[in-house]
Amino acid sequence: MFAARQALRSVPRQARLFSSSAPARTKVAVLGAGGGIGQPLSLLLKVEPLVSQLSLYDIRGAPGVAADVSHVDTNSTVRGFTADALDQALEGAEVVVIPAGVPRKPGMTRDDLFNTNASIVRDLATAVGRVAPTAKILIISNPVNSTVPIVAETLAKAGVFDPRRLFGVTTLDVVRAARFLSEVTGQDPASTPVTVVGGHSGVTIVPLLSQSSFGKGVQGETLSKLVHRIQYGGDEVVAAKDGAGSATLSMAYAATVFTNALLRAINGEENVVCPTFVRSPLFESQGVDFFSSNVELGPEGVKTIFPIGDLSAEEQALIDACLPELKKNIEKGKSFVNAA
Template sequence: MVKAVVAGASGGIGQPLSLLLKTCPLISELSLYDVVNTPGVAADLSHISSPAVVKGYVPTDFKDAAQSAASMKEAFTGADIIIIPAGVPRKPGMTRDDLFKINAGIVKGLITAVAETCPKAFILIISNPVNSTVPIAAEVLKAKGVFDPKRLFGVTTLDVVRAETFVAGIVGEKNPGKLTIPVIGGHSGETIVPLISQAKPSVNIAGEELDKLTYRIQFGGDEVVKAKDGAGSATLSMAYAGYRFAEKVIKAVSGESGIVEPSFVYLPGIEGGEEIHKLTGCDFFSVPIELGPSGAQKAINVVKSANDYEKKLLEACYKGLNGNIAKGVEFARA
């Protein structure tokens, strides 16, 4: 059985994500950590009749760094998988990059605790901007001497979920989950590149309709922020996407084979990744990943099969993504 930790469990993503994780029969212990309200969230979830035992943790004393660290250490110790949605949400007019300074600091602190308490855990980062927070995590883990590229994932599943949903709406597929659509690159704006040409089963979308679809997948988050009229961002769909990826990692680690899902990973450290690294020029990139007992078992090169339309999207992606990665590395090393 599995101990799962949600760091940022009281937030707009953290609470529905924790609810979904509580329903997973493979999880035996669910540890919830946040700066406020986690004992209450844990008590609420603990009444649900599923196997996971739920505990909530908060810093015991904000004025005492040692006591606060002890609370986090207790929450993280023994974790098999840690999902990190911690951070502030986007507001109208705010890009993911605007969130950088606040969320980068939060992620750096959490990953430091992970490195010191549960360095073998699988780490799933949701905190935006993912294009920068994942490189930050990698640098922190490297500095602590515990970096394993196979165990660090940036969760880009929401882009995949959106692609499935939006394409299904166009082609008339009643169950979007029946579609498989690779969405690669990063997790913000033009760094998100849907490979509609590689959809399975194949679909015929072209011209202006393809342009509109691509834009909607790339900027779907803005659609939610606007619809919520300043009251939040994509929390429920992100919680679903986070759970979907976490469940696949847990199933793969538990021995189920043939599980593939795109994720933002450190390419040079994963089988098949070096070839993609040479094509893209990016150290970190989201591609379909075959998951296994050790985590990221193999990176699948769908980049080489991109058509001319998608290659133009990829050129913009590489430029923007490399800037985001460099910003994260610089922050971590400062």
């Protein structure tokens, strides 16, 4: 409960976003800055006080995005880089955020995105391993359950993989869980944090509502509907946008929440805890060596991986459904790299 609350307390409220009192110390690169997630993410990071330099890269559009957000009156500097300048974009980056890839369209699952996004993420990871091997890497590109293992295998082939520095951003599931639970309970979302574990698609998303002071009171059909909405909330946005996109704005916001948490930990703040998809021992004995759970962040990245705690019968059933699917997703990512 404490960990989930801490995760949501990292939300960059307006007063925090425009504060000038915090030190600006970290260079951040966004790979895919011209896309539907990349543009709002770049704007939010421009007003993040812990960012000193913002390096924006994409195969098209990044210099324009950089020129636009550079006019925002915060202390960080911004540069945009074209398709042939990836290495320059990565030079000196301490945190690399990767939202690059194609978005979901109606009827598509995250796995449908695999063939295109897998190649994009592999090539970007290769460049990070070559130019900025000690950077913390935050993966947004879907399907996260597979793209994070792709990055891990790519970096391992290059001899620079450090599991402490690789994160799958699953914060949107946490944000959605808090919001959707608040709609059921009538509470402020800030009062209804929920730890979400597992992965970042469909049945692999496991909200631990029984560990929430408000969530544990939700039962029966209401509980089933709430869990389903948390697991498949992205489909609501895809359908509502009617083929014009997916959850880009909420994803950019959620990615900023996690980036802010990591930046605070890098800068020495203690007890920064939030769920993220990382190399994990929790279910390694079952062939699942990546898993999202509450993680304490530190200056080097992952500091402590926490167990998932006591589960209700319903949550245990969700974990039982999650693990086989997550194992397949992880193996798919590893096989893609190793077959190349």
